[in-house]
Amino acid sequence: MESLTLTDVEQKYYSDLFVYCDTDNTKKVASNGKVLDLFRAAQLPSEVVLQITELCGATRLGHFGRSQFYIALKLIAVAQSGLPLRVESLNSVKDLPLPRFVVAKNEQEARHTAMYPDLENQGPYQGVIPRPPGRGQVKKVSAHEVIQPCVPTVEPQPDTTSPVVSPHQSPPTSPHAWRKHKRQASGGNVERPPVVVAGAVWTPFREAQSGPVVAGDGMWSAHSPPPVQESWVSLKDTYPPSSSKMPPMRLSLVQENSSIRTVASVATANEIQRQSSSGYDDPWKITDEQRQYYINQFKTIQPDLNGFIPGSAAKEFFTKSKLPILELSHIWELSDFDKDGALTLDEFCAAFHLVVARKNGYDLPEKLPESLMPKLIDLDDSAEVPDQAPDVGYSGSPVEVTPNKSPMPSLNQTWPDLNQGNEQWETFSERSSSSQTLTQFDSNIAPADPDTAIVHPVPIRMTPSKIHMQEMELKRTGSDHTHPTSPLMAKPPELSEETSMKFVTANSGDGYSSSDSYTSDQDPITSVVTRQRSNSGTSPEGLKVVAAPPPPPPRPNASHSRSSSLDMNRNFAAHPTGPQQSGVVACPPAIPPRPLPTQTSGPHSGHRSDEGLAAHSTTSPQQIPEQPNFADFSQFQAFAASDQPSDDGEKHPESLPVEKSTEGAGPLRTVKTDNQEERAAATVNSAKGSIMAPPPKPVRRRLKSEDELQDEALPPKSNVIATVLATLPSIPRSVGKDKKAIQASIRRNKETNTVLARLNSELQQQLKDLLEERISLEVQLEQLRPFSHL
Amino acid sequence: MAVCIAVIAKENYPLFIRSVPVQNELKFHYTVHTSLDVVEEKISAVGKAMADQRELYLGLLYPTEDYKVYGYVTNSKVKFVIVVDSSNTSLRDNEIRSMFRKLHNSFTDVMCNPFYNPGDTIQSKAFDSIVSAMMVQAS
Numbered sequence: 001m002e003s004l005t006l007t008d009v010e011q012k013y014y015s016d017l018f019v020y021c022d023t024d025n026t027k028k029v030a031s032n033g034k035v036l037d038l039f040r041a042a043q044l045p046s047e048v049v050l051q052i053t054e055l056c057g058a059t060r061l062g063h064f065g066r067s068q069f070y071i072a073l074k075l076i077a078v079a080q081s082g083l084p085l086r087v088e089s090l091n092s093v094k095d096l097p098l099p100r101f102v103v104a105k106n107e108q109e110a111r112h113t114a115m116y117p118d119l120e121n122q123g124p125y126q127g128v129i130p131r132p133p134g135r136g137q138v139k140k141v142s143a144h145e146v147i148q149p150c151v152p153t154v155e156p157q158p159d160t161t162s163p164v165v166s167p168h169q170s171p172p173t174s175p176h177a178w179r180k181h182k183r184q185a186s187g188g189n190v191e192r193p194p195v196v197v198a199g200a201v202w203t204p205f206r207e208a209q210s211g212p213v214v215a216g217d218g219m220w221s222a223h224s225p226p227p228v229q230e231s232w233v234s235l236k237d238t239y240p241p242s243s244s245k246m247p248p249m250r251l252s253l254v255q256e257n258s259s260i261r262t263v264a265s266v267a268t269a270n271e272i273q274r275q276s277s278s279g280y281d282d283p284w285k286i287t288d289e290q291r292q293y294y295i296n297q298f299k300t301i302q303p304d305l306n307g308f309i310p311g312s313a314a315k316e317f318f319t320k321s322k323l324p325i326l327e328l329s330h331i332w333e334l335s336d337f338d339k340d341g342a343l344t345l346d347e348f349c350a351a352f353h354l355v356v357a358r359k360n361g362y363d364l365p366e367k368l369p370e371s372l373m374p375k376l377i378d379l380d381d382s383a384e385v386p387d388q389a390p391d392v393g394y395s396g397s398p399v400e401v402t403p404n405k406s407p408m409p410s411l412n413q414t415w416p417d418l419n420q421g422n423e424q425w426e427t428f429s430e431r432s433s434s435s436q437t438l439t440q441f442d443s444n445i446a447p448a449d450p451d452t453a454i455v456h457p458v459p460i461r462m463t464p465s466k467i468h469m470q471e472m473e474l475k476r477t478g479s480d481h482t483h484p485t486s487p488l489m490a491k492p493p494e495l496s497e498e499t500s501m502k503f504v505t506a507n508s509g510d511g512y513s514s515s516d517s518y519t520s521d522q523d524p525i526t527s528v529v530t531r532q533r534s535n536s537g538t539s540p541e542g543l544k545v546v547a548a549p550p551p552p553p554p555r556p557n558a559s560h561s562r563s564s565s566l567d568m569n570r571n572f573a574a575h576p577t578g579p580q581q582s583g584v585v586a587c588p589p590a591i592p593p594r595p596l597p598t599q600t601s602g603p604h605s606g607h608r609s610d611e612g613l614a615a616h617s618t619t620s621p622q623q624i625p626e627q628p629n630f631a632d633f634s635q636f637q638a639f640a641a642s643d644q645p646s647d648d649g650e651k652h653p654e655s656l657p658v659e660k661s662t663e664g665a666g667p668l669r670t671v672k673t674d675n676q677e678e679r680a681a682a683t684v685n686s687a688k689g690s691i692m693a694p695p696p697k698p699v700r701r702r703l704k705s706e707d708e709l710q711d712e713a714l715p716p717k718s719n720v721i722a723t724v725l726a727t728l729p730s731i732p733r734s735v736g737k738d739k740k741a742i743q744a745s746i747r748r749n750k751e752t753n754t755v756l757a758r759l760n761s762e763l764q765q766q767l768k769d770l771l772e773e774r775i776s777l778e779v780q781l782e783q784l785r786p787f788s789h790l
Numbered sequence: 791m792a793v794c795i796a797v798i799a800k801e802n803y804p805l806f807i808r809s810v811p812v813q814n815e816l817k818f819h820y821t822v823h824t825s826l827d828v829v830e831e832k833i834s835a836v837g838k839a840m841a842d843q844r845e846l847y848l849g850l851l852y853p854t855e856d857y858k859v860y861g862y863v864t865n866s867k868v869k870f871v872i873v874v875d876s877s878n879t880s881l882r883d884n885e886i887r888s889m890f891r892k893l894h895n896s897f898t899d900v901m902c903n904p905f906y907n908p909g910d911t912i913q914s915k916a917f918d919s920i921v922s923a924m925m926v927q928a929s
Contacts, residue, residue, distance in 0.1 A: 341902040
């Protein structure tokens, strides 16, 4: 008889079958009847069966000895795979699937054998199975648990029948088997409990699997049971020195771990049943048992389930699994989802699961499987879904499911700050208060006024969830910019207060609002300017993240002040400096429908206008005509772009550059200027009659604005203004002192000069960035062009 | 699209080097090795005061008739070298920068892996995939 080399799987399988056929319990010879039945079950043509029996030498011997039986089985496998029956093929054929026997009576065996083909495919890895991995982790494998009873059956060495009959003889394992057996709805032959159990256990997988021999993920369920079984058997709670135990010792291990497994087996059996009914689709799913085990292991390293396991601790832990460092490294890469060098509970479970899988011989995936992916901390706090959702059939055990959910929240909870931060961000615009968000923000943000500053945080660290949040943040910044305008557009009057606030906070760096509304001090102006500066400082960053910067705000602000300055001019009549403006301002005399407001604002604007006139006479003319545009927020940007009416109105010098520079602030500025303009506009617009904005709006605003703006803007602005205003004296409303006014205006002009210079630099920076963007886009375009040619 | 990408450790031994036409690997190794001198020269030229402000991207180290070699040094003196084909004129500086940025990011991820001992050759699959994406598709 030729020597027959069998793989471990084949060995086990054949010995198992031999025992099955060994009804006489001779341990040497399989009864012919059984053997023939078995062969018939192989669904081979009878002549093939005859040929096989002849080849294996049974006909010669007249009975099936063990070796003959094995040879016959192998030949059956050969025949079933369609290869010609040759004696040489016994050893030459590689990766031969195990013989399949399909028989009702031998259903269990059939199932058993059906499963074995999967095992067969795991041939190269089977070597892993016999060798208990060094990891002492008792992995709770749900379906895998099923295999447990099979292990004893698989284990049996050719000459040891005890394992096969272990259910009878080895109490530790038998309870398992029996328990499972009892649970298994498809309880099989009692006489072969192990096989039955195994068969019954195998049934679910058999059903789940399409083909008898299917490699790959589809057979993961089948694959996993034996390997994981292995790990189960060999693993203990804490990396026991089970590595020394060889396969024959597995039984003892099984016995030792039986208590552990019994607990798990109960649950897993239930799971298996459920899974069998529902199908076991996702090979990478973590069952509840496993997850619970992983969680326990996590607790041993890190008691806080919401905390992280640092990389070093994780490294030690997983190194115990005796996997090669390269594979551990790969597992780490897969499981450390946020690449922070630490493992959250979910990441840890994923890594653990991968280690288990690898231990059992399954190739590591290239990408993290869906079911192992930790839930991103999305802004929806509902991400409590466990990433390993048991199959639908699992619904039968909600109790088991819920405990698993509890660890899941940990993932979300690991980002509670961000979530909260997000909410803070959500309310940013409404509160207009700087919130200390927890992500890292661009340090360039200069919250000049913590109280009123709308800090537009630009998160730097890019993590998946953070990316999402950053996008949110970006939207937020964008919305902040737009927020004032939109509401303004909707209901400008009500927004007057807000706008005034926003003027301060947003990039509306025009001093108009301040000067206009706040007669008392020029602080608002400078503060606004400062704010605008800081905002423009921030806006580039924000803009960098945003795809396209919003269009620059129109200039109307200046016009507003200009108009007021016109009033001033009128009032003072000593400053014919506004000739150019006066020219534009058709009829200053006709301006003051509300002399008071304008006057109150007038001094400021007047002063400012002086400054503006002195400093930026060229710019001012353009400001006023845009006044009307302000009120019409919807056309804000259009006007800004189009309208550059040379108008009177020495717009505050700041307003001009402000508008130009901070694009985001545009809407705000317009609002602000709108408010300011209301007063001036009311006069100027009415005078010029070029008011495009509905006069009632400005009027209304003016009605409210003065008080409101002054009241509201002042308090918030006071702080903001503090720094810049230090130099500026508060110009008294009573404009009686021309000299003082002039001096003040001169000072203001100087300040605005500096401010403008700063704005200019910022704008240049922005321009540079945009040019860079443009260049990169052009490059991309060029790159894409060749493709179009191809 | 690079023809060769190399990561050199602080002590100037390669942590990772991959070139696309595998036959010419030795030539690329030599090219990268000679480029190290240029890198050293560039980073030493900045001086102590500017050490922190030194830009990571070094730019074109030196062109040969066939190739252009670009360099990038991290703050921990780990050097990335990219060799591109000179005939590939469409490659802009920005693209090279972005390639280096991607390399740096993946390198950081590799470093974060606790199973990676600094000084070992880089065998991370993720890093490999990033590098492969940047290499000229093997003809």
